[in-house]
Amino acid sequence: MELTVLTVLDCPHGPVLQQRLAEVLADHEQISVTWRVISVEGEAVRWGMRGSPTLLMDGIDPFADPSGPPSLSCRMFRESGGRLEGAPSVAALRRALRASVADRAGVEAWTTPGRLEAPIPGRVRGYGTPEEVLP
Numbered sequence: 001m002e003l004t005v006l007t008v009l010d011c012p013h014g015p016v017l018q019q020r021l022a023e024v025l026a027d028h029e030q031i032s033v034t035w036r037v038i039s040v041e042g043e044a045v046r047w048g049m050r051g052s053p054t055l056l057m058d059g060i061d062p063f064a065d066p067s068g069p070p071s072l073s074c075r076m077f078r079e080s081g082g083r084l085e086g087a088p089s090v091a092a093l094r095r096a097l098r099a100s101v102a103d104r105a106g107v108e109a110w111t112t113p114g115r116l117e118a119p120i121p122g123r124v125r126g127y128g129t130p131e132e133v134l135p
Contacts, residue, residue, distance in 0.1 A: 051075025
């Protein structure tokens, strides 16, 4: 799995996302994060940046509003209680990561750190066994 964080220079929310991602990925050392500073609108369009910070999981922004245009603006995330934050919560990041892994591997969720559940019959879409996807 490839994680990419898109930010603008000196984004105040970048360090918050970095800390939360570190917590989520602590048990998944095989997943690395690439950070990219985006400085022009054309790059934001090319990368699908919906404000800073944007997290891409295998090139997809799991928190994007599909109707929202690419932007170099500051991005806010609405939490379950309605409060706005500058980065997704740890719980939201975990849900997004599980969904991305499940979609990629055709399984429902992680059962323990670093391991996946057995595939659900009829749900595997040719991505290999769970162990090949996320050892």
